[in-house]
Every structure is written in C-alpha cells, then in structure tokens.
Amino acid sequence: MTTIKLHNTKTRKREEFVPIDPENVRMYVCGPTVYDRAHLGNARPVIVFDVLYRLLRHVYGPDHVTYVRNFTDVDDKINARAAESGRSIAEITAETTKWFLDDMAAVGALEPNEMPRATAYIPQMVKMIEGLIASGHAYAAEGHVLFAVESYKEYGALSGRSIDDMIAGARVEVAPYKRNPMDFVLWKPSDADTPGWDSPWGRGRPGWHIECSAMSYELLGAHFDIHGGGNDLMFPHHENEIAQSCCAHPGSGFANYWLHNEMLQVEGKKMSKSLGNFFTVRDLLDQGVPGEVIRFVMLSTHYRKPMDWTEKKREEAEKTLLGWKETIDLERDAVADLFAGDNPPPSILDALANDLNTSLALTEVRKIAKNAAATVQGKVELAEALSFLGFDYTHSWKITFGTSLDKTIGDRVDLEALELRLSEVRSKAMQTKNFDEVDQMKAILVDAGIEVRMSKDGVTLDVTPDFDPAKLEALK
Structure with a gap:
C-alpha cells in the first residue's frame, strides 16, 4: 500500500x-x-x-x-x-x-x-x-x-x-x-x-x-x-x-x-477589490478561461506555498494542456479502449503521496508527455496521469470567445455550439448527398486551429495550440 x-x-x-x-x-x-x-x-x-x-x-x-x-x-x-x-x-x-x-x-x-x-x-x-x-x-x-x-x-x-x-x-x-x-x-x-x-x-x-x-x-x-x-x-x-x-x-x-x-495572490499582489485585481471563478469562466486551466495553474504551486495567479501562467497552462490532449488524440480511440481511469503512473502517485506535491506531479506528467507520442501505451499513461490529477482527457477543453458569427448561434460562441452547427450541416448533407457545405465548414474550422473529428457517433471539435478565433469570421 x-x-x-x-x-x-x-x-x-x-x-x-x-x-x-x-x-x-x-x-x-x-x-x-x-x-x-x-x-x-x-x-x-x-x-x-x-x-x-x-x-x-x-x-x-x-x-x-x-x-x-x-x-x-x-x-x-x-x-x-x-x-x-x-x-x-x-x-x-x-x-x-x-x-x-x-x-x-x-x-x-x-x-x-x-x-x-x-x-x-x-x-x-x-x-x-x-x-x-x-x-x-x-x-x-x-x-x-x-x-x-x-x-x-x-x-x-x-x-x-x-x-x-x-x-x-x-x-x-x-x-x-x-x-x-x-x-x-x-x-x-x-x-x-x-x-x-x-x-x-x-x-x-x-x-x-x-x-x-x-x-x-x-x-x-x-x-x-x-x-x-x-x-x-x-x-x-x-x-x-x-x-x-x-x-x-x-x-x-x-x-x-x-x-x-496558503493564500492566493494575483500578479504578485494580494487579491483586493480596491486594487482592481479581484475576480471570481465565474468571471474567468465567462471570459473563456477553461476550468481545467484554472485547476492546472492552482496545482502548479505546492499547497503550502503562496500561489500567484498571473496571465503568463494562464497562457502557459492552456498551451500545455492543449498540447497534451493533442498528443492523446493522435490515437484517441485506441487510448479509450485501454484507459482504466484508476491506474495512475507510479511517479504521479509518489509525488502526491509526498505531502500533495502537485507541482512535482505536473513535472512528472511533462516527462510522460514528452515520450507519449511514440506509443499507444505512452498516450494511455498520459491519460491516466491527467485523470488522476482531475483532468478529463475526453472532455472538450472549451474556449469561449467573442465573435460576430451568425446571431442564431449567439453573441458568445463556444465549441459545443459549433459542434451542433456542423452536425446539422452534416445531417442535411447525408440526406442530399451533397457534402460541399460540410467540406467548406470543416476547412474553415481546421484553418482556424480547430481539430475536427467526425464519426458515426457524431461530431467532436477541439482547439489546438494554433487556435485563431479571428479566422472563424469566414463562417458568416
């Protein structure tokens, strides 16, 4: 034990x-x-x-x-x-x-x-x-x-x-x-x-x-x-x-x-309404910061040390998480077949058993991720590590962004709305046998840095590190 x-x-x-x-x-x-x-x-x-x-x-x-x-x-x-x-x-x-x-x-x-x-x-x-x-x-x-x-x-x-x-x-x-x-x-x-x-x-x-x-x-x-x-x-x-x-x-x-x-700071200062650096979790979520990114930044610092939330850490966390998920998605179906959800790598378990050293655990995940692209088992190990730390590799790590897209989707568009829109276009195409609109929409999404996966079970979208919301203007 x-x-x-x-x-x-x-x-x-x-x-x-x-x-x-x-x-x-x-x-x-x-x-x-x-x-x-x-x-x-x-x-x-x-x-x-x-x-x-x-x-x-x-x-x-x-x-x-x-x-x-x-x-x-x-x-x-x-x-x-x-x-x-x-x-x-x-x-x-x-x-x-x-x-x-x-x-x-x-x-x-x-x-x-x-x-x-x-x-x-x-x-x-x-x-x-x-x-x-x-x-x-x-x-x-x-x-x-x-x-x-x-x-x-x-x-x-x-x-x-x-x-x-x-x-x-x-x-x-x-x-x-x-x-x-x-x-x-x-x-x-x-x-x-x-x-x-x-x-x-x-x-x-x-x-x-x-x-x-x-x-x-x-x-x-x-x-x-x-x-x-x-x-x-x-x-x-x-x-x-x-x-x-x-x-x-x-x-x-x-x-x-x-x-x-220990307590939390923002950009090196105590969080305070008078300093203008006070915000809620919901503020960040509504600004498009994924919950998993908030979690990653929190876990990057040992719990007994003061934690400093910075914009730089947020950006680095988002890039790192998306990179890890992109690695897993190279063989996502195979990973899903082998994923148990209760088999953390020993290095992750050891780090957490040592007074909840989450910063060390994330360092160990980086080591695992570095070699994960080579084999399916490496990707499974990465998925297990993320799962044990509270990150769901199957979840759409949503990024919400403001655009001027079709108002029927809404003033603030997210991946789930885009998935629904592409699903509807695809369903229509399957009836008419004309897939031109599907191909056009997929091309725009891919060019904007969104990975598109279509199967008999439906449509799944994920952002990549190259995500550029401005390019989604072409969907108008």
Whole structure:
C-alpha cells in the first residue's frame, strides 16, 4: 500500500498518515459562506483537498473514504445581502450554493460525500452548547452563550500562540458580558429582522465556530482523521473548533491531522477589490478561461506555498494542456479502449503521496508527455496521469470567445455550439448527398486551429495550440 506523508500543522512536522480506521477514513474541510460568487482564492482549498480526496480514494478504496465539506448558510454577511437586495435568505443561499457547486465542478472538483448546511444542524449545535455549559466550559450572559477560553488549557496550540499574544494581536469584540476578551460566541440573540431559532437562552442563532464542531461530530464522530482549510482559518476558527470539540467530547482528540493551504495572490499582489485585481471563478469562466486551466495553474504551486495567479501562467497552462490532449488524440480511440481511469503512473502517485506535491506531479506528467507520442501505451499513461490529477482527457477543453458569427448561434460562441452547427450541416448533407457545405465548414474550422473529428457517433471539435478565433469570421 502507498505510504502517504502529510505536513501536520498540529505538530509542525511531516508525518506518515495512519488512519484511525483504514476501512473508514474521514476528512472534514471548512466550506464557503454562501452569499456571493466564489472568488478565485475560494477555489484553492477546494482543488487542494479534491486532490487529497482522490489520493485517499485510490489508496483506501472509494467506499472507505468519507469527505465532508460544509456550507455556512446562516451568517451576518448573508443577512446583510438579504437586507440590501430585498431577497429572502433562503433564496440567496440556494442560488449561491448552486453557483458554488457549478463553479467547482468546472474546475474539476469531485463533490464530497456529505455537504451539510449549518441551518440543518441547529438542534445538534444547541445540544453541544448545553453540554459545554454543564461541564463549565461555557456560560450564558445577556442572551449570548460564550466559550470560556481559559477553561481549555491547550488553547492556542494549533496556531502556536499564547492567550496574551492572541489578545494583543487579534481584533476581539469588546463586550461587558465577556469574562475574558478572548471568549468567543457560541450563541447570540436574533432580532425580528434576522434568522433565529428557539433555544434555552432565547431566540437566536449560532456563532460561526460551533457549526463545524457540531456537523463534523454528527457526520464523522468525535475523533476523525483529517481537518483542512485555508491557513486564514487556523486562528481563530480552527483554534476555536478544537477547544469546543475537545471540551464537548473529553479524550476524543478531535482531528489527528491538520492541513492548511496558503493564500492566493494575483500578479504578485494580494487579491483586493480596491486594487482592481479581484475576480471570481465565474468571471474567468465567462471570459473563456477553461476550468481545467484554472485547476492546472492552482496545482502548479505546492499547497503550502503562496500561489500567484498571473496571465503568463494562464497562457502557459492552456498551451500545455492543449498540447497534451493533442498528443492523446493522435490515437484517441485506441487510448479509450485501454484507459482504466484508476491506474495512475507510479511517479504521479509518489509525488502526491509526498505531502500533495502537485507541482512535482505536473513535472512528472511533462516527462510522460514528452515520450507519449511514440506509443499507444505512452498516450494511455498520459491519460491516466491527467485523470488522476482531475483532468478529463475526453472532455472538450472549451474556449469561449467573442465573435460576430451568425446571431442564431449567439453573441458568445463556444465549441459545443459549433459542434451542433456542423452536425446539422452534416445531417442535411447525408440526406442530399451533397457534402460541399460540410467540406467548406470543416476547412474553415481546421484553418482556424480547430481539430475536427467526425464519426458515426457524431461530431467532436477541439482547439489546438494554433487556435485563431479571428479566422472563424469566414463562417458568416
């Protein structure tokens, strides 16, 4: 069996991964607060932990891995968005949840086994809070319930900070009902204009941190294998999760391995609306950047290093991916016959087993691709490598582009629309036995750098590195 080694934030060391139960490997990753589109930085942990999920499934078997990623659908940001838009909270969270799933699917992420919504676990949160009060780790005050940080002696161990350091360096809410400035909210009161649930402390809603503790307990148990997220969550969110979970379930240990990905920059600067370099995943997709290209750029940097999104990296990723696919397509039917989808080359597996070294894995793919053109087996190996990293070699790596083509196709034309148009022309030609229009359209597409494949099953188009959308003007 492959030995997986992971950098454990908890111990600050790279350790061999030994699951609590190899028949039931469990991982929890903090998910999004659903009030708007996912920005590019939100995609990084999704892609990072998607790779880990794929690795765990390969090593332990798909039926023996449970991956949970939550949706925070009760939050002050959501409340504010509802107030400013005049839309209901339920409508906003349903819409943005779908947006998130669609955008993450576009970058090649598998859906987790469980995707709990916070609002579906309010009774479990209330029960956990009641237990913390009963054991002396929390207290009620003025409609709030707060966790008493000083009651948990290990507080700060994950982030390596003392309570005094955290008070000095953190923006803590100053409130007269707090016994200690670092005490954090488990429950807070709701007014008539904000969502609320009945509780022993009055109508209110949960604090942010208690959500993940309650949901992970219900779905994975008191003690599970891996907890992950961005390093911006290490403090206070993950620190608070550990404190309340370990106090609610003494002796449990909560999570054995903690993994944190570094943050994302754009052209060397922190992504910020004020700098004009803030954009969402959907922004890129709508601009014609294929989801696979976004994934490639993300995986080009090790997850524990800051990732810099640049236009140059995007262009290089697109060229590289198209080149790899072009190699496979030289003998695509033969590759499809031999492709298993679960047979990654050992070099790729070894790279990922070494603390998810995705940048090394892509280097290994380049080596495989260099020799793949010579044999069918080499192309199969390339397809298997891409598949394991989350790239579907059979998928049309779509590039959307603006043109002035026939308005019946639309103002923004993509390969699928062109496939449909050529299919209709071909179908008509098969009836009339006059293939002049088919040949003319095919010639224009090929001249524009689009590979055309026609078989009894239909028409398939793919862009090549020589793609030039301006030449499609001839289709008018």
